[in-house]
Amino acid sequence: MPFTTPPHRAALAGVAIAATVALTACGADPKPAAATVPEVTVLAVRHGGVPITVELPGRTAPFLLAEVRARVDGIVQQRSFTEGADVRQGQALYQIDPAPYRAALASAEATLQRTQANLVVSTTQLNRYKVLIGGNAVSKQAYDNAEAAQLQAAADVAAAKAAVTTAKINLGYTSVTAPIGGRSSVSRVTQGAYVQGGAATLLTTVQQIDPMYVDLQQSSVEGLALRRDIAAGNLKIDGADQARVTLKLEDGSTYGRTGTLEFAGVTVDPATGSVTLRARFPNPDHLLLPGMFVRAAVSQGTRQAVMRVPAPAVTRTPQGEATVMLVGADNKTVQRTIQTGALVGGYWLVDEGLKDGERIVVSGVQKLKPGVVVKVRPAAAPAVAQAAH
Numbered sequence: 001m002p003f004t005t006p007p008h009r010a011a012l013a014g015v016a017i018a019a020t021v022a023l024t025a026c027g028a029d030p031k032p033a034a035a036t037v038p039e040v041t042v043l044a045v046r047h048g049g050v051p052i053t054v055e056l057p058g059r060t061a062p063f064l065l066a067e068v069r070a071r072v073d074g075i076v077q078q079r080s081f082t083e084g085a086d087v088r089q090g091q092a093l094y095q096i097d098p099a100p101y102r103a104a105l106a107s108a109e110a111t112l113q114r115t116q117a118n119l120v121v122s123t124t125q126l127n128r129y130k131v132l133i134g135g136n137a138v139s140k141q142a143y144d145n146a147e148a149a150q151l152q153a154a155a156d157v158a159a160a161k162a163a164v165t166t167a168k169i170n171l172g173y174t175s176v177t178a179p180i181g182g183r184s185s186v187s188r189v190t191q192g193a194y195v196q197g198g199a200a201t202l203l204t205t206v207q208q209i210d211p212m213y214v215d216l217q218q219s220s221v222e223g224l225a226l227r228r229d230i231a232a233g234n235l236k237i238d239g240a241d242q243a244r245v246t247l248k249l250e251d252g253s254t255y256g257r258t259g260t261l262e263f264a265g266v267t268v269d270p271a272t273g274s275v276t277l278r279a280r281f282p283n284p285d286h287l288l289l290p291g292m293f294v295r296a297a298v299s300q301g302t303r304q305a306v307m308r309v310p311a312p313a314v315t316r317t318p319q320g321e322a323t324v325m326l327v328g329a330d331n332k333t334v335q336r337t338i339q340t341g342a343l344v345g346g347y348w349l350v351d352e353g354l355k356d357g358e359r360i361v362v363s364g365v366q367k368l369k370p371g372v373v374v375k376v377r378p379a380a381a382p383a384v385a386q387a388a389h
Contacts, residue, residue: 037373037374037375038364038367038368038372038374038375039364039374039375039376039377040327040361040363040364040365040368040374040375040376040377041361041362041363041364041377041378041379042327042359042360042361042362042376042377042378042379043310043313043359043360043362043378043379044357044358044359044378045307045308045309045350045354045356045357045358045359045360046307046356046357047305047306047307047356048305048306048307048308049302049303049304049305049306050302050303050306050308050344050349051299051301051302051303052299052300052301052302052303052344053297053298053299053300054218054222054297054298054300055295055296055297055298056216056217056218056277056295056296056298057216057217057293057294057295058214058215058216058217058277058279058293058294058295058296059214059215059291059292059293059294060212060213060214060215060288060289060290060291060292060294061212061213061214061215061290061291062182062207062208062209062212062213062290063208063209063210063211063212063213063280064180064182064207064208065205065206065207065208065290066178066179066180066182066205066206066207067202067205068093068094068176068178068179068202068203068204068205068206069200069201069202069203070096070173070176070195070196070197070199070200070201070203071173071176071197071200072096072101072170072173072174072197073194073195073196073197073198074096074097074098074100074101074174074194074195075096075097075192075193075194075195076094076095076096076189076190076191076192076193076194076195077095077096077097077191078094078095078191079093079094079187079189079190079191080092080093080094080095081093081178081184082184083184083185083186083187083204084183084184084185084186085183085184086181086182086183086184087178087181087182087183087184087206088178088181089178089179089180089181090177090178091177091178092175092176092177093176093177093178093184093203093204094175094176094189094203095174095175095176096173096174096175096176096195097174098171098174098175101167101170101171101173101174102171104167104170104171105164105167105168105170105171107167108160108163108164108166108167109164109167111160111163112157112160112161112163112164114160115153115156115157115159115160116157116160118153118156119150119153119154119156119157121153122146122149122150122152122153123150123153125146125149125150126146126147126149126150129142129143129146129147130143173197176203178206179206180206180208181206181208182206182207182208182209183206183207183208183209183286184204184205184206185204185205185206185207186204187203187204188201188202188203188204189201189203207290209283209286209288209289209290210282210283210284210286211280211281211282211283212280212281212282212283212288212290213262213278213279213280213281214245214247214259214278214279214280214281214294214296215276215277215278216276216277216278216279216296216298217272217274217275217276217277218264218274218275218276218277219273219274219275220268220273220274220275221273223264223275244258244259244260244261244299245258245259245260245261245279245281245296245297245298245299246258246259246296246297247259247281247294247295247296247297248294248295248296248297249292249294250292250293250294255281255287255288255294257281257282257283258281259279259280259281259282259296260279260280261277261278261279261298262278262279262280263277263278264276264277265277277298279296279298303349306341306349306350306351307349307350307351307354308344308347308348308349308350309324309338309340309347309348309350309354309360310346310347310348310362311343311346311347311348312362312363312365313325313360313361313362313365314338314340314348315365315366317337321337322337322338322339322340322348323335323336323337323338324336324338324353324354324360324361324365325360325361325365325368325370326358326359326360326361327359327360327361327374327376330373331373331374331375331376332371332372332373332374333361333368333369333370333371333372333374334370334371335370336353336354337353338350338352338353338354339351339352339353359376361374362379363379
């Protein structure tokens with residue numbers, strides 16, 4: 001009896017054969033996948049001048065500061081100003097009991113009158129002896145005594161005049177006035193308090209806060225690098241009258257007025273290793289108060305013949321060398337080792353390793369390898385701005 005294949009098995013065999021034929025046909029003529037050309041953003045670099053600023057911490061300080069202290073002893077009778085208010089130079093602040101000093105002045109004036117009378121008598125007697133001594137009517141000893149008495153009387157008058165002046169000064173000190181104009185502080189004494197001139201009792205303070213000083217601290221290392229750049233001609237100083245300073249306040253906002261650099265210190269603080277720089281800012285609105293912590297950006301000139309390379313474009317080798325990826329004329333990538341300087345405003349300053357017009361990859365550099373053909377998209381040129389380092 002002949003063997004007959006069941007109908008459902010024959011159908012499955014046909015499907016398998018058809019699939020095998022189809023796979024064989026596909027394998028006989030495969031189509032290669034299209035290669036993807038990476039697209040990168042490039043920037044053409046060129047040498048140029050870069051304005052350099054340094055950002056330094058600091059604190060505000062009053063333009064003038066005067067401690068108002070007692071210069072005579074006595075009881076405070078009156079306080080004539082409002083604490084925290086502005087006072088004028090010469091404005092009365094306190095009144096110390098003047099009665100004892102008026103009495104001292106009257107006594108000094110009386111002593112002066114007495115000495116002046118004695119001077120008149122001794123001078124008259126001396127003039128008389130000058131006539132008599134010519135006729136030997138008086139002895140030479142008597143004449144010498146008269147002359148000495150006249151000189152003593154004149155000295156007594158001078159001493160009495162000085163005592164009167166001192167008494168007047170002490171009486172004037174009983175009225176305590178503001179030595180400068182500015183903002184008054186808290187009163188340290190009240191009416192009825194006893195103050196002493198010998199102990200120089202502190203009464204209050206007055207601070208002039210327009211303009212305002214800002215004392216900045218710069219490390220000696222940064223100052224040394226700055227002076228070396230200036231000596232080498234790499235940094236062009238703007239000039240003392242163009243050294244502008246901008247200020248950032250404690251809340252992160254920028255102060256609306258620009259200051260000027262007054263001076264840079266010449267002594268390094270051994271405790272902190274820093275040098276003090278002082279800037280002056282106008283403060284008509286009294287927004288700045290003494291003791292505020294601020295950060296200031298100080299213009300330090302222009303760095304010459306240097307290139308700016310965006311920080312994301314620079315990578316580091318395991319040995320720490322800085323490298324960038326360049327795109328040549330044939331749109332192939334080339335890796336180049338460069339020498340970087342300071343990081344200024346998000347850009348590395350490059351002194352060596354690049355030429356004018358060379359194109360560096362500024363985005364997608366992490367995924368690239370040397371010798372790869374890329375599609376180029378130009379990047380916007382970096383804006384030259386004052387950047388702190």
